[in-house]
Amino acid sequence: MFSQSDLLELLGLVCVIVGLVFFGLALLSFALCQWSPGVNNVARINICISLLSAHLLLLLTQQFLSLIRPQQVLCVVIAGVLHFLFLSAFVWMFIEAVLLFICVKNLSQISSKKKEVLSSGFLCVIGYVVALVVVGVSILLVPEGYGSEHCWIKYDKGFNWSLLGPVCVIIALNMIFFIRISIGLNSALTKLNAEISQLKQTKVMVFKTLGQFVVLGCPWILGFFTNSSEVLEIVFLILNSQQGTFIFLIYCLLNNEGQMLADPCYNYTFLDNTWRANSSQSSKPVSMCDQSVSWSGWYRLFINGLNAQIPDTCVQKFSCGTDIPLWIRGGHPTVEDGVVTRDVCGNDGVDCCTYGIFPIKVKACPENYYVYKLLSPPACPSAYCAANLSDPCNNYTVLDQPWRAYVKACPGNYYVYELVEPISAFSAYCTDVGSVVTVIPEIISPDPCFNYTVLDNTWRANSSQPSKPVSMCDRSVSWSGWYRLFINGLSAQIPDTCVAKCSCGTDYPLWIRGGHPTVKDGVVSRDACVINITLQEGCSVTDILTVAFNASEKISVSSSSSSSSASPAQLASYGTKVLKSSEKLISTLVKPTDTSANVSFTLAAVEGKVFMVGPQVTLDKIPQLYTTNSSINIDLIGIAKNNNDRSAAVAFMSYTTMENLLKADFFNTTNDTIKTMMSTVISATLPKTSNTALTKAVNFTFRHIREFEPSGSLSCVYWNISEWIVDGCSVLNSNSSHTVCSCVHLSTFALIMQTSSSPPPSDLLELLGLVCVIVGLVFFSLALLSFALCQWSPGVNNVARINICISLLSAHLLFLLTQQFLSLIRPQQVLCVVIAGLLHFLFLSAFVWMFIEAVLLFICVKNLSQISSKKKEVLSSGFLCVIGYLVALVVVCVSIGLVPEGYGSEQ
Known part of the structure; x- marks a missing residue:
């Protein structure tokens, strides 16, 4: 049996050899690959040289320690050289941080700065002279500090400060630089939005250098705690020996800087x-x-x-x-x-x-x-x-809010407009003759003053006023781009003062409020107005609600994308505005009544019920108000009796898409739980009711819109400006499909379920897993290349080994890609199920091929003298392939048939 020290020694030997190989690969990549002139690799190359030399010398020293130890002078020299090499590596780390800081601070002139101020020769002098000075001073102050039993620094002399002191200082300085780099990069992103590609390259460099800093700096800090934990000792050993592996992965294998050189977009x-x-x-x-x-x-x-x-x-x-x-x-x-x-x-x-x-x-x-x-x-x-290109005439975004149009004044004494569809029916844009001169531009340009569509309709003239309403309407026009107005070939403009009703060939003529701009103003926005349109004459409540909720749906969809810049506070603010606007709009449906009346409407995004009672109502209580997913039970008769006019009204709305704005995560709790919206968001108000005090608690019944988790905790909440809270609300009863809530006030309500969150995965394990899988994929590929390209004896059957590599390579690659893009794949449930089934099949087939390899090996041993003929006669490659994949396929198909919902977990 191996002792713990033997295992650590064996692990250290293997890890150091692997690390040396990757140091060599990294140096070859830096030396042979083409790199952008803006990329200064001098620090990275010298980090690899220092650590490769240090690890190689350390490995040789430990392998031949019995021969070196008696030579005390040689042992002291080796200890000093190792001290110098490790120190120089950390000095080069500091230089790399300085270069990166200069890169971010002087983003637009990074290449010239590096060449003029920090030349390669100057950097090499700093990188090695500083380490040499520290070693020289250490030797002068404590000459007996070198040459321990392992030809290293003598810790019993208190000499470890000669290494730990400079290392700790460098790590602290690097931390300061990295903080400054983060601040500088954020400032550059806000000020230099035109230099996107350069910033992208710099962010890549920051990420890679930060990764290198973690790999090269943190393991030395772990050295303080190796005596207290065997796990930390193993982690310390692996991370320090695999520095070359991480440098190769971060700067070479996962690198895109070399590719940038060939692309002029980044050079x-x-x-x-x-x-x-x-x-x-x-x-x-x-x-x-x-x-x-x-x-x-x-x-x-x-x-x-x-x-x-x-x-x-x-x-x-x-x-x-x-x-x-x-x-x-x-x-x-x-x-x-x-x-x-x-x-x-x-x-x-x-x-x-x-x-x-x-x-x-x-x-x-x-x-x-x-x-x-x-x-x-x-x-x-x-x-x-x-x-x-940044001139708004060349690069502009259309704001498509209702009643908003854009206008620009042009040098030829005319205007161009970017028009939007009117909300109300029987509305059209008006024109007014501004000049008798017709200007025909001959210049082709992206400027809207020279790139517009001619709009010449005689009926749009504000001088045309029929005696009765006419039906011309611009709602059906597909407005696109910019327009210039004419009347019978004469240059015209949209009026900027009030236009009489039944003018411009339509019932409700449109004009712009705020006056026309000057040429110097560029593009401005103006509101389009209609004379004396009331709610009943123009857009109905449902029309306006449809527009509002269509806009909110666009915002909620865009906010859920990874590239969205909408913050939770912005979503909450917009949701609150939509709620208030909806409540004001639905209040217009309340009409005076002597007995009782009700109004209801159903839209794609909202359902509404309004119930009104008057002084002569004969009902003891109003009926329960229902929507598709909720209902309300309120004592409206009692509320009416408390009002002087003995009347009251309740408005009840259910929003089907509001949860995208007022998210369940806005429910702040002390415990760390997963919040799930279990109902549609509802709103209950008492519009046009003077005394809104409740006589009894109001009961709401919510139908669950998601599967109920028995271990979850349900909360009835209401919206309070920017968050969900539970004050005044409680759960009366609940089952698997419905929950009844009771509240002592009216507001906007919802039902939220809390479930315990799973512990977050260990970052160290994730990183270790990623590195191990990538290394495994590389060697699977090398093995397949060896099987495919190398010559083998006719008596060797590699079919099982080849298919084991194919199955595991495919499975590990698919698994790695799935985890990297899990956030994109998880919403696609069908794709998630297919991936799970495919992974099941690939791993199963790998094990079946392992079994086939065991069978072949058994036949090989049993019939040693005739293995080749037996394999050819009994177990052909085609027959083996049928068994290897068909068995796995049958198992997967049976699993799907018996438990079809068994595939597609969160991972």
Whole structure:
């Protein structure tokens, strides 16, 4: 039997050898692979060199310790060299943190900063001289501190400070730098939104360096606690020996920086000259010229830090700070087109494309920008033009709120509008003659002033006023893009003052409130108004509720996506506004009555019931009000008796989609539990009732919309501005399908179930599992390559081994991908079930192939002299494959037939 020390020694030997292999692979990757000029690998290379040398020397020393120990001088030298190598590795870690800090702080000039201030030679001097100075000082102060029994530092001399002191200082400094890096990166994200790709590369570098810091720094801290725990000793041993493995995984195997070099979208030079803007036009020739520029590599254009591009339509002479502005002919490519060539044109005032002789390369990048490989123009003065992509005329988002339209004033004394569909029926946009001059633009441009649809309908003129209502309506028009208005070919505009009813060919003419902008104002928003529309004349309550809840559904869907920026507070605020608006709208349905009356409506997102009683009501109590998933029992007769006019009304609404905004997680409790919304959100109010005091508690019956968990705890809650609370509400009784709640006040209510949360998985185990699975996949692949490419003896049957590798490689790869994308897969229940069944099949087939391998081995031993012939005659490869996979398939099919709901757990 092995003792614990023997096992640790064996584990250490294996781990160090594996770590050395990966250190070697990492160095080969850094040396042989191409990297972006903006990526400085000098620190990573020297970390690998220092740790590879230290681990190799340590391994050789321990293997030949019996020969080295008698040589005391050699033992002291080895201890000093090991001290120097480990210290230099930590110094290089600190240098890597400094480089990363400079990268984030000077994001736009990271490459030049590194080359000018922190050259490779300067870094190498710091990286090794600092460690050498510490070792030299240590030797001078405590010369007998080196050369323990294991040719290492003597701890009994108190000499461990010579290593632990600098290491702790470096780790502390690195922590400070990482905090500063996080703050700096967050600031860059908010200020430099145009430099998305550079920020993405920097975030990747931060992640990888942070991972490297954890791997190289934390294990040394664990060394303080190895004597108190065998587990920590093993973890300390594994993590310290596998530093090379983690560096290779983080910076080489999972790396995309090398790939970035070949992609100009992530390797370009910033070109930001204000004078290049195509909006800068001079009345006389100017002398800016690009002929003398030494163009090298790819360029991305900016104007005052805003994303820009070279125009792909003709540019006027004397624009862009030069006499002959250059633009590209043939339009810009799409991302799918890759790198394309385009001719460069120059407008000399006579010909819009004087120069069409030297093609440049252009590529569209995923983050909506372009990069160019530029060449020098043949003559001066000529220079490349830049058009700002961030101008709202080129890059705008339509806000589709009801009654909101956009308008822009244009240089030719006219306006363009981006129109939306009116909410009410029998409404249309009005026009007013603003000028007798018709301007026909000849310039093709993304600016809406030159890229619009002509809208010329004679009936829209505000001077047309029929004696009776007419039915022209803009609700059926599919509005798209920008529009310019004409009346019989004359330039017109939407009126910005009140228009009389039954004008403009419609019953309710639309005009814009707030006046028209000036050219300098750019794009502005204005409300579209209708004269004297009341609720009954225009949109009904259900129409407005439909619009409101359609908008809320869009918000709730977008908030559930991973890319959404909506915070819980924003969702709660919007949900509260929708509730208040709904309650105000439904109150308009309350009408005076002498006896009793009721109103109900059903929409896709909300159901509503209104019950009204008057002074002459003969009922003892009102009937229970029902919706599909809930009901209310309230003493409305008693409430009416407490009012002077002896009348009262109750409005009861059930919202089917409100839980997407007012989430169950807004129910704050002291214990850590999983909250599940078990009912639709309901609302009960007493509209147009002066005295709203309740005479009795109100009872609500909720139908469970999700499966009830017997071990769960149900709570009747009501919405209080920003959270769910239970004050004044209690559960009367409950079964598997319904729950009755009692409340002493009215508000917005829901039923929430709390279940105990499972303990979170260990981060260390997850990381260890991920690394082990990846290493296993690599060796499965190597084994398959060996079986496929190497020559084997005719008497060797590898079919079982090959299929074991195929089954386990497929299973582990599918399992790894499933866990990595679990949040995307879990909502797709059918896909989840299919993956579970496939994993069951693959693991089962692997075990069946293990059994087949055992059978083959048994036949091999029993019939040793005739193994080859027996295998060929009795157990052919095709026969084995049928058994290997058919048995597993039968087991899975039987399992599905007997327990079809057995597949598709949370994992």
